[in-house]
Amino acid sequence: MGGQERLSLRRLKGFNPLGRLTDGQLVLLASRAERKTYSPGQKVMERGVRDGMDYFLVTGTVELNSQDGRKSVLEAETDQAANPVARLQPRMYDVTAVKHCEFLVIDQEVLNQLLRAAPVAQVEIDSMVGAGEESEEHHLLMEFYSELRSNQVQLPSVPEVAWKVRRLVDREDSGAAEVATAVSADPAMAVKLVRACNSPLYRGFSDVRNVRESVVRLGMRTTRQLVTVFAMREVFKSRQPALQKEMEKLWQHSREVAALCWVLADQATNLDPEEAMLAGLLHDIGIVQVLVQAEYHVNLFADEVNLHHAMSELRADIGCAVLEHWSFPKPFVEAARYAEDWQYECREPAPQLVDVVIVAQLHSMVGSSQSSGLPAFDEVPAWHRLGALELNASRSLQLLSEARKRVDEVQKLLSAR
Structure with a gap:
């Protein structure tokens, strides 16, 4: 040196x-x-x-x-x-x-060899069945680190319809008719988009009757975000019943955070509510990949403590890798990395997606089994950065209480099959 x-x-x-x-x-x-x-x-x-x-x-x-x-x-x-x-x-x-x-x-390669030989930390040993033996979780963690660092991890693909619509909307010469044709190629997606356009969140003076009218009313940008949101439901799936239960719990949590993000962005920032909703839906996408990988590690998912520890350890790294692989903009990657870092303070002057996701996470956990150990709202930098409404703890809860109907409307939108 x-x-x-x-x-x-x-x-x-x-x-x-x-x-x-x-x-x-x-x-x-x-x-x-x-x-x-x-x-x-x-x-x-x-x-x-x-x-x-x-x-x-x-x-x-x-x-x-x-x-x-x-x-x-x-x-x-x-x-x-x-x-x-x-x-x-x-x-x-x-x-x-x-x-x-x-x-x-x-x-x-030198680092990977050392990581594979690294001992399990005592805190991990204490939480594992069969302490003193090398754990399945430890092998999974090391495998992920090694594969992620050598670009060998098999990351999921963006669902085809979402990918096509994103590419079309990003082209300057694309029109509503082309985007509508791409959406219509997936009949289930077409139904969801029309239903969304006629929902209380987006309804105009009259109902739309087809996909093209929906694209025109929603606009290209909102259409792109909503199609991606609806497509993500297909990613939260596992072939193992025990892991599918974890996927369902994760989807419910992600859906709740996404709905809260929509309302917070709409009422406390100048951010696009649909972008915020999508960031909320994707903030735990790394856990989806861990659960998919856990299908091949029977001992790991057989023990709930081990599985949850692996999910927590790898959530941010794998989530960022997936979103970068999908070519999502930096604000989405930032939101996934710091979604559970209550002390994270973004350096941008205006509120960002990461601020909305952190605050939405806090609200989703208040009063739940996850509430122990949570910081007070006024101890969280992201909460202070949503300053447009001059929030305090009671006002923050009041805001979402008043907006509960809208949160429920977004939830309904996301739960449609």
């Missing part, structure tokens, strides 16, 4: 998933790692390259630029910089130094 100052074990453990390694493993890893520095304007990574290395930002600031032109800035020692930069391979971003920066560069 040259003449550069040695990174402390505490600093190394602040990076994910290095915190899973023992002190001895971290010392070994540090001896095999490389420290690289870059000057402002210098290219760190190129999109499309597969180099088998992980880059951890130690100091400085970099800019990530995706193929569709989206840009984001990443600063060292922030929550976002705890993970490897642009981890999926081939690289999905061009990464350029904004300020002088330094990276810890680690060979992915």
Whole structure:
């Protein structure tokens, strides 16, 4: 590592998933790692390259630029910089130094070998059946980390009708007739879209009679979001009865959060309510993938404690990977990553999808079996950022109580088969 100052074990453990390694493993890893520095304007990574290395930002600031032109800035020692930069391979971003920066560069295969050999943390051992033996959950976690980091995880595909509609709407020369034809190719989707257009949320002076009229009334953007929302129901499925019960519970929770997101976005922000609803529906998409994978790990899903721990551990990482794989914009990925991080504070000046999802999650858990350990509303940065209504705890609950009818209408929309 040259003449550069040695990174402390505490600093190394602040990076994910290095915190899973023992002190001895971290010392070994540090001896095999490389420290690289870059000057402002210098290219760190190129999109499309597969180099088998992980880059951890130690100091400085970099800019990530995706193929569709989206840009984001990443600063060292922030929550976002705890993970490897642009981890999926081939690289999905061009990464350029904004300020002088330094990276810890680690060979992915070396890291994967160490992770596979890492011991199970005591807190995990205490929660598992057969303590003292290597757990099925631990193997699943390590498999996921390894496959995710080498781009080998089999991520689900966006349902075909949603993919077609999104592509059409994103084209400037597409019209309502073309979008309606794509929707009509899926008769069940066509029925849902017309039903939605005639629901209290979108109804005009008269009912629409067909898909084309629905697209015209809703507009292309809303049509795209609603088709994606309706298509997502098909993703929440498992072939194993025990796991299907978990899928149903997850769908109910996601549906409740999505409905709350719609109302909060509509009344407390300038965000598109349909986008917020979709972000709420997708905030736990990583758990869907864990449940699908758990079908092949019988011992894991046979024990509910193990399964729920794996769901919690992998929710954010896998969810972000799925949404990036589906080419969802950064705000959706951010909402999935930080949906359960009550202390997360977005740096954008105006409220973002992540703020709405965090607050909707809080509201959905109040009074439920999940309410123990929840922070007070006024301790949550995202709640303060929804400032348009000058919310306080009682006003926040009052708002959603008054809007309960609309929440129920969105729920009904999402539950339609």
